[in-house]
Amino acid sequence: MAEILHIKNMVCDRCVMVVRQQFDQLQLAYNNIQLGQVELKEQPSLEQLEQLRYLLEQHGFELLDDKKAKIVERIKTTIVSLIHGKDADEFNLKLSAMLEEKLGLDYHYLSSLFSSVEGITVEKYAILQRIEKVKELLMYDEKSLSEIAFEMGYSSTQHLSQQFKKTTGLTPSHFKQLKENKRKPLDKIID
Numbered sequence: 001m002a003e004i005l006h007i008k009n010m011v012c013d014r015c016v017m018v019v020r021q022q023f024d025q026l027q028l029a030y031n032n033i034q035l036g037q038v039e040l041k042e043q044p045s046l047e048q049l050e051q052l053r054y055l056l057e058q059h060g061f062e063l064l065d066d067k068k069a070k071i072v073e074r075i076k077t078t079i080v081s082l083i084h085g086k087d088a089d090e091f092n093l094k095l096s097a098m099l100e101e102k103l104g105l106d107y108h109y110l111s112s113l114f115s116s117v118e119g120i121t122v123e124k125y126a127i128l129q130r131i132e133k134v135k136e137l138l139m140y141d142e143k144s145l146s147e148i149a150f151e152m153g154y155s156s157t158q159h160l161s162q163q164f165k166k167t168t169g170l171t172p173s174h175f176k177q178l179k180e181n182k183r184k185p186l187d188k189i190i191d
Contacts, residue, residue, distance in 0.1 A: 002031055003040040005052075006070040008062040010036050011080045011185075015061070022055040035085075036077035071103070072117045075110060076125070078102050083129045083152075095126055120190055128189045131167045134160065135183050138176050145172055 010019060012035075020033050026048060029041040044052065053063045064070045078099060096107040099122070103110060114122045130152055137148045146157045154160040164172050168182070175182065 003043050005038045005040060006064040006073055007036060007038065007056060008064050008069070008073050009060055010077065012084070018059050019056070019061065022052065022059070025055065026051055028052065035081055036073050068113055068117060071105070071110070072114055074103055075099060075114050075122060079122075079126050079129055083126070083133050095123065118190055125190060127163060127167065131164055132184060132189060134164060134172070135168075135175065138172055139183070141176065 007019060010016060016033050016035065019038065020030075023030055023033070023038065028044055028048060030038050031041055032039040049063070056063055064073055079095075082098065096111075099110055100107045111122050114125070118125065120128075134148055134152055137143055137151070138145075143151070145160065149157045149160040152160065154163070161172055164170070164175070168175060170178075170182075
């Protein structure tokens with residue numbers, strides 16, 4: 001049976017590439033690497049795990065041992081993937097149903113676990129991720145606010161603008177006018 005390692009702060013394709021390099025450097029054979037987890041071909045030795053833990057920490061990642069921490073990280077990577085990645089076509093699915101489906105656990109359990117570990121709700125975390133994606137799209141200046149609202153699953157431009165202002169303290173148009181970069185790294189959204 002393949003060993004699954006869970007890794008905190010893997011939030012983008014570049015993260016997957018960096019983690020892959022660390023596994024290759026240690027010559028740890030794997031079947032698959034995706035956001036938040038690595039499926040190994042065989043059980044690593046304790047020495048290999050400690051070397052891996054050290055290398056991952058040098059790049060801002062963390063090898064997770066605790067079952068609850070693993071679940072919380074899977075919730076995060078699922079939401080990040082939904083909002084920023086390849087699963088964006090599933091955006092119109094209800095968040096609770098999508099998390100239940102992807103993680104195979106009851107949403108009420110996932111929600112209370114996430115809140116107890118992170119100090120915010122799953123919904124608030126998803127909103128923060130959505131707003132971060134909206135910031136990215138605004139900075140590219142390739143789409144209108146109504147196109148961004150539609151792409152991000154908002155019911156209207158007004159709803160997006162209200163949520164953006166509530167979250168950032170700025171209107172989307174004021175944010176675009178700022179010269180400094182107000183974006184956050186995806187793994188620092190709730191810090």
